[in-house]
Amino acid sequence: MHRHAYSNGHAAYPSLGGSGTFSIQPHNAWHHDANFRCCCRFQPRSQPALRRRRQLIQRLLLGGTLFCLFFFFFFPDMRPNLGSGPLSYFASTEDSQLETVRYYDLNNVQGTARGWEREERILLCAPLRDASPHLDMFFNHLKNLTYPHNLIDLAFLVGDSKDDTIEKLTRKLGELQADPEPKQQFGEISIMEKDFGQKVDQDVESRHGFAAQAGRRKSMAQARNWLLSAALRPTHSWVYWRDVDVETAPFTILEDLMRHNKDVIVPNVWRPLPDWLGGEQPYDLNSWQESETALALADTLDEDAVIVEGYAEYATWRPHLAYLRDPYGDPDMEMEIDGVGGVSILAKAKVFRSGVHFPAFSFEKHAETEGFGKMAKRMKFSVVGLPHYTIWHLYEPSVDDIRHMEEMEKERKSKEAEEKAKKERMDKIKDQFDSKSSEWEKDKNEIHNLVQNAKKEAEQSKKEADSPKKEPEAPKKDAEQSKQENPTPAQIHDARGEDEKKPAEPKQ
Amino acid sequence: MPTPRSLRRQNPITFVLAGILCIGFFLFFFSSSGDDTPAGAGTRQTKDTASNVLSPPSLPFRKSKSNAPAAAPPVVHYHLNNLTTSRTPIENSETVLILTPLVRFYQEYWDNLLKLNYPHELISLGFIIPKTKEGNAAYSALQAQVTKTQSGPKNKRFASVTILRQDTESPLQSQSEAERHKMENQKVRRAAMAKARNSLLFTTMGPTTSWVMWLDADIIEFPPTLIQDLAAYDVPIIAPNCFQRFYNNDEKSMDIRPYDYNNWIDSLTAKEMAAKMGKDDILLEGYAEMATYRSLMTKMYDSTADPGAKVELDGVGGATLLVKAEVHRDGAMFPAFPFYHLIETEGFAKMANRLSHKSYGLPNYLVYHYNE
Numbered sequence: 001m002h003r004h005a006y007s008n009g010h011a012a013y014p015s016l017g018g019s020g021t022f023s024i025q026p027h028n029a030w031h032h033d034a035n036f037r038c039c040c041r042f043q044p045r046s047q048p049a050l051r052r053r054r055q056l057i058q059r060l061l062l063g064g065t066l067f068c069l070f071f072f073f074f075f076p077d078m079r080p081n082l083g084s085g086p087l088s089y090f091a092s093t094e095d096s097q098l099e100t101v102r103y104y105d106l107n108n109v110q111g112t113a114r115g116w117e118r119e120e121r122i123l124l125c126a127p128l129r130d131a132s133p134h135l136d137m138f139f140n141h142l143k144n145l146t147y148p149h150n151l152i153d154l155a156f157l158v159g160d161s162k163d164d165t166i167e168k169l170t171r172k173l174g175e176l177q178a179d180p181e182p183k184q185q186f187g188e189i190s191i192m193e194k195d196f197g198q199k200v201d202q203d204v205e206s207r208h209g210f211a212a213q214a215g216r217r218k219s220m221a222q223a224r225n226w227l228l229s230a231a232l233r234p235t236h237s238w239v240y241w242r243d244v245d246v247e248t249a250p251f252t253i254l255e256d257l258m259r260h261n262k263d264v265i266v267p268n269v270w271r272p273l274p275d276w277l278g279g280e281q282p283y284d285l286n287s288w289q290e291s292e293t294a295l296a297l298a299d300t301l302d303e304d305a306v307i308v309e310g311y312a313e314y315a316t317w318r319p320h321l322a323y324l325r326d327p328y329g330d331p332d333m334e335m336e337i338d339g340v341g342g343v344s345i346l347a348k349a350k351v352f353r354s355g356v357h358f359p360a361f362s363f364e365k366h367a368e369t370e371g372f373g374k375m376a377k378r379m380k381f382s383v384v385g386l387p388h389y390t391i392w393h394l395y396e397p398s399v400d401d402i403r404h405m406e407e408m409e410k411e412r413k414s415k416e417a418e419e420k421a422k423k424e425r426m427d428k429i430k431d432q433f434d435s436k437s438s439e440w441e442k443d444k445n446e447i448h449n450l451v452q453n454a455k456k457e458a459e460q461s462k463k464e465a466d467s468p469k470k471e472p473e474a475p476k477k478d479a480e481q482s483k484q485e486n487p488t489p490a491q492i493h494d495a496r497g498e499d500e501k502k503p504a505e506p507k508q
Numbered sequence: 509m510p511t512p513r514s515l516r517r518q519n520p521i522t523f524v525l526a527g528i529l530c531i532g533f534f535l536f537f538f539s540s541s542g543d544d545t546p547a548g549a550g551t552r553q554t555k556d557t558a559s560n561v562l563s564p565p566s567l568p569f570r571k572s573k574s575n576a577p578a579a580a581p582p583v584v585h586y587h588l589n590n591l592t593t594s595r596t597p598i599e600n601s602e603t604v605l606i607l608t609p610l611v612r613f614y615q616e617y618w619d620n621l622l623k624l625n626y627p628h629e630l631i632s633l634g635f636i637i638p639k640t641k642e643g644n645a646a647y648s649a650l651q652a653q654v655t656k657t658q659s660g661p662k663n664k665r666f667a668s669v670t671i672l673r674q675d676t677e678s679p680l681q682s683q684s685e686a687e688r689h690k691m692e693n694q695k696v697r698r699a700a701m702a703k704a705r706n707s708l709l710f711t712t713m714g715p716t717t718s719w720v721m722w723l724d725a726d727i728i729e730f731p732p733t734l735i736q737d738l739a740a741y742d743v744p745i746i747a748p749n750c751f752q753r754f755y756n757n758d759e760k761s762m763d764i765r766p767y768d769y770n771n772w773i774d775s776l777t778a779k780e781m782a783a784k785m786g787k788d789d790i791l792l793e794g795y796a797e798m799a800t801y802r803s804l805m806t807k808m809y810d811s812t813a814d815p816g817a818k819v820e821l822d823g824v825g826g827a828t829l830l831v832k833a834e835v836h837r838d839g840a841m842f843p844a845f846p847f848y849h850l851i852e853t854e855g856f857a858k859m860a861n862r863l864s865h866k867s868y869g870l871p872n873y874l875v876y877h878y879n880e
Contacts (some may be wrong), residue, residue, distance in 0.1 A: 062525050069532035100568040100658050100667065106674040106707060107639070128519070153562065170583060177580040185580040186561035192715055194588035224554065225839040230715035234565060234672055355706035355841035361862040378845050 005117055031363035043236040083471040104234035111237040111348035116147055120237035121187065122254065123153050123349065127223045131244045132163040138244040139172050143184065149256040153188040155231035160195050192230055196222060199407045213378065214306040214367065221358035221368040224342075229354060243343045248392035256389065257346040260332075263381035264347045264373065266340050268325050276408065277401070281321030283393040284341035286370050287385045291318040298365040306367045309339065309441070321385040329388030337385040338377055339370035344391055351381050526829055537682065558584075564714030565670040566632040586715035593718050593832040595742040598627060600720035601804040603831075604735055605791070607634045608725050611642060613649035614878055617727035622657065626735040631830050632711035633669045633833070636704050638676040640668050646725075647673070669714050676700055694792055702842035702852040705826065709836060720836055722829040729753075729876035730828065737873065738830040742820060744865035745835060745857065748873040749809055750827040766806030767877040769794035770825030770854055771869045782817055782849040790846045793823070793854075808871035821867045823854035828875045835865045 016246060112118055126138070145152070154173070158166050177185050192233055196219050224241070232239065240254060249258060250268075257265045269284035294316035298307060307314050319338055356379055359371035366374050373383050397405065558569035560581045592600050604626060624631070635650060637643045654669050702848065706723075713720065721735060727750070732739065738746050750768035755761075770793055778800040782791055792798055826842075840863055843855035850858050857867045 062522075062529070065529060066525065066532065069529065073532065096569050099561075099571050100665065101654055101669045101671070102565050102674070103671050104711075106672055106711075124662075170585070173583045177583060179580075182580070188560065189583045191585045192582065192588050193585065222838055226837045228586065229710055229713050229837045230564075230588065232710050233562075234670070234711040235562075295691050353707040353710055354703045355710070355842060355844060357839040360839050361859075460548065 003321050025470040067122070081197065083149060086161050102234075105352070106234060106350075109235060111258075111261075115237060115258050116151070116255060119148075119151060121233075121235050121238055122147065122238040123155060123233070123236045124240045124242060125155050125157075125224070125226055125227050125231060125233055126242055126244055127160065128156055128165055128169070128244060129223075130161050130163050130165060132161075132165045132168050134244045135165070135168050135172055137247065137394070139176065141246065141249060142176070142186075144251045145254060146252050149184055149186050150182075152186050153190075153231070153233070153236070155187055155190045155192070155227055157192045157194060157227035159193070159223055159235040160197065166191070166193065188233075190231055194226055195244055204493055208258060213308040213311070217306060217308065217368040218360045220342075221371070224358040224368070225360065229359065232349065232352055237348050238344075239352055241342055241345040241347075241378060243393075245346045245396075246343060247392040247393055247394040249344070250391070253344070253391070254346065257386075258279055258472055260384065260386075262334075262384040264340060264345065264376050264383040265352050265386070266321070266343075266345050266384075267386050268321055268388065268390045269341060269343045269393055270322065270325065270390050271395045282320065282325070282473060284337055284343050285320050285322055286341035287321035287337050287373075288318040288339045289336065290338040293317045301365055304362050305365055306362050307365045307370075309370065319383065321387055324387040326388055329389075331386065331389040333386065333388050334384045335387050338373055339366060340373035340383060340385070342369035342372075343393060345369070345372075347376075351376055351379075354360075354379060359422075378424070515682055515726075518560045529751070561818070564713050564716065565634070566603070566668055566714030566717055568668045587652075588715060591716070591718055593739075593742075594832065595740050597719065597739045598630075601630060602739075603630050603632065603716055604719045604721055605632045605634060605713060605717045606721045606723055607705070607708050607712065608636075608723050609701065609708060610635045610637045610646050610650060610725045610741060611647040612725060614728050615653075616728060616878075617725055618650075620728065620732075623732045624735065625650050625732045628664055630665050630667065632667050632712070632714075632717070634672070635670070635706050636674060636708040637670045638704070639673055640676065643673070647671070670707060672711065674704065674707060676704070693754040695790055698852040699844040701826075702855070705842045705852070706844070709740045709841065713833060713836060720831045720833050722826050722831065724762050724827045724877075726878040727828055727875050729879045731875075733826075734875070735830065738870075741868065741870075743818075743861055743868045744832050745824060745829065745867040746818075747805075747821070747824045747827075747829050747867070747869045748875050748876055749805055749869065751806070751809070751826060751874050752877045752879050754879050764874070764876070766809070767828070767829045768802075768825040769804055769806060770823055770827075771805035771821055772823045773805075773819070774822040775801045775803065777801040785849055788846050789849060790851050805869045805871050810872060813872055815872045816870070817872055818868050818870055821869045823850065824857040824867050824869070826853040826856075827877065829853070832865075835860050835863070838863045838865070840865060 109120070111120060115122070124276060131138075142154075156169060158169065170261065173189055173191075173444065177189065179185055238254075240259065246269075253267070257267065266287050268287075269282075270280055270285040273279055273281050292316075294307065297314060297316060301307070307316065307319070309316065309318065318339075321335060321341075324335065355363070356375045358368050360367065363371040364374045364378075376383050541836045558564065558567045560579075561569055561571075562581045563569050563584075590603060590694055593599050594602065597604070606621070621633075633654075637650070639645050650671065655669070658665050658669065709720065719735070719739065721729075730748075734748075738748065750766075751773070752767040753762055756763035771794060778791060781798075781800065781862075785791070791800060793800060793802065793804070802823070805819065808819065840856060840860040842852050843859060844851070845856040848858050860867060
């Protein structure tokens with residue numbers, strides 16, 4: 001159109017300056033042409049027809065747009081996606097911010113010896129049940145871990161808890177993540193709540209009673225599997241299982257175990273004991289090496305039987321990791337094992353990804369962590385224990401111990417009572433003995449007297465004529481003698497324990 | 509354009525229309541997309557969305573603003589007690605995770621997947637693809653389709669898609685039919701397959717997953733109601749019958765023939781054979797040199813019988829399989845080692861059985877395998 005203007009000669013208005021005026025000019029000229037049907041050089045042909053056509057096109061466009069609008073309004077699913085262009089800021093923000101596709105390469109998460117340098121993520125799993133009293137201790141351990149916290153994801157499974165475990169856990173985790181220091185904050189944190197309806201109590205007695213073991217281990221295995229299957233992600237290189245009731249463990253435990261670059265690795269687990277029990281004791285007996293005896297035993301058992309270690313019912317003669325501890329041994333020493341204990345297991349995530357889990361059924365006659373070790377071995381993974389690298393489990397006096405302590409107390413009391421009784425008995429015996437001896441003494445005296453009397457009588461009879469007045473003196477002397485040789489019970493009592501004096505006493 | 513004149517000339521209807529256009533324009537851009545979806549679905553969507561990239565892959569997540577400092581990941585509670593697996597999965601908003609070990613991509617598979625009429629916002633997809641030349645081709649084909657679907661119409665989008673790549677431990681030279689089915693190759697191949705399945709399963713199953721559907725990439729024809737149909741039986745593990753379409757030269761017409769022989773009921777012969785075997789030997793199905801006389805589900809197909817008939821199975825195949833997530837959560841996986849002389853999916857059925865979860869099959873409900 002502007003070209004029209006120039007060719008019409010109207011461009012000769014440079015002094016007008018304002019471009020607005022300039023642009024209006026040709027339009028006016030053009031309209032003028034149209035309205036008055038002047039014969040100009042560039043007159044469009046057949047004006048009404050053109051206008052009608054244009055109107056038709058406009059109406060069609062308008063109708064089409066309206067139709068599309070209504071259509072999209074009522075069928076929003078048919079709307080085109082505007083992508084992430086600038087328009088999408090006006091479009092529904094919720095939609096475009098939603099990420100639905102994720103790509104992962106599992107070759108990057110195989111796990112290496114120096115995971116902290118390669119930013120390898122660890123999933124820390126802890127099954128909890130009525131664990132409220134131990135949480136403070138556990139969180140102190142968490143805060144002290146030297147492995148980069150943002151690389152650690154935490155997953156808890158709380159089940160069949162009757163105390164305030166969930167509330168306390170939520171609160172403590174909230175505090176953990178609210179830490180102003182970003183380095184203290186952990187990665188993904190999930191709390192799974194799932195009750196399995198276990199009827200077995202978690203107290204130490206029922207936990208370790210032989211009869212309850214198989215069933216308890218199976219439901220414990222179930223809990224572990226539920227936790228793992230819900231929490232394992234394609235980003236994890238390692239999985240660390242940790243019980244909440246570990247009292248003492250090195251802060252560097254993750255790195256220490258990782259450095260060995262084994263598929264499954266466990267430290268030695270002991271527990272401190274009160275002095276009367278010997279000061280310390282192996283705790284976790286589930287880490288062991290397989291023995292011929294145990295294999296032979298396994299063959300004799302039926303399909304669903306579970307061998308549990310540490311009970312006289314199954315004498316397996318296996319070398320236990322716990323018993324091989326030397327407090328001054330090399331902490332890096334490794335030992336091949338077949339069954340593992342669950343207090344503290346570091347495993348490469350690929351072990352779990354390939355399907356190894358905690359059998360909740362009898363797998364090669366074992367369940368839970370021991371079965372886990374067996375299954376890992378079956379799939380040719382390396383399973384290793386560190387006999388001289390020790391962590392310490394909390395000492396809770398078991399019902400046995402409490403009973404034992406009660407017994408000790410009772411024993412002490414009964415010993416006291418016994419000693420008292422013994423003393424009394426001794427006294428009595430002595431009493432009786434002394435009285436007997438005195439009787440014997442008396443008898444002796446009597447006999448003596450009798451003899452003397454007889455002698456005297458004989459003498460008297462001889463000296464009847466000489467001295468008849470001496471006779472009544474003798475019995476009086478006898479009485480005095482017997483009195484001296486029979487001390488009273490009180491006197492004996494005083495003399496007890498002073499045996500040296502005893503013989504002297506009567507002489508006093 | 510000659511605006512001044514058209515303003516003068518146009519009749520009022522134009523203004524009304526323009527007004528409607530403007531309103532429509534605003535509505536189009538600013539109305540929230542949740543308006544039309546049912547209330548339940550709307551709330552579910554927000555509930556099942558993670559706020560951090562560190563979240564279960566079975567959930568979509570909201571991207572954080574790139575310039576804002578990353579907030580600490582939140583503490584998330586998952587109530588697994590409330591997770592249901594019922595015979596009415598749609599009514600209970602139960603989520604389904606469809607898992608596919610992918611070697612070759614078939615467009616028919618994807619088309620049928622899109623045709624599933626189970627609410628797509630309840631479906632998460634998981635794929636594992638080997639890092640081979642063949643896998644790369646499948647990967648790019650899949651990626652193209654996923655991108656297209658996830659940016660396409662809303663009701664066709666899936667809740668989330670996870671694509672894993674992994675080196676296969678024993679890369680067989682070829683995935684061709686003949687090579688794959690050689691007996692000596694079977695143990696190695698199926699062990700690798702079992703590991704791939706487990707890797708896929710245990711990394712993608714989230715705390716909100718109710719059902720796991722195993723669907724092989726070469727299953728190219730299945731009914732759109734597949735999930736509901738199988739879930740309606742309300743059993744721990746259920747498999748339809750897997751057939752294959754082919755051109756019957758004798759009858760000069762298209763016909764069907766059995767394909768997946770891994771769905772079977774155990775036989776006395778097979779048990780005796782197993783008892784005599786070494787610890788690391790496995791029983792295989794469908795080989796003449798190893799006649800097990802098991803009752804195969806493919807042989808039970810009868811087009812005239814009740815299409816809903818159900819039989820209990822001792823071994824299952826992985827072609828199409830609907831599993832309650834709790835079966836996998838209890839620990840039932842695909843053994844990559846001989847487990848009771850069984851391996852992979854057959855071993856899975858046995859392991860589930862040891863955990864007291866039973867397997868069933870539908871002899872007259874068919875899905876079709878690709879014909880090579």
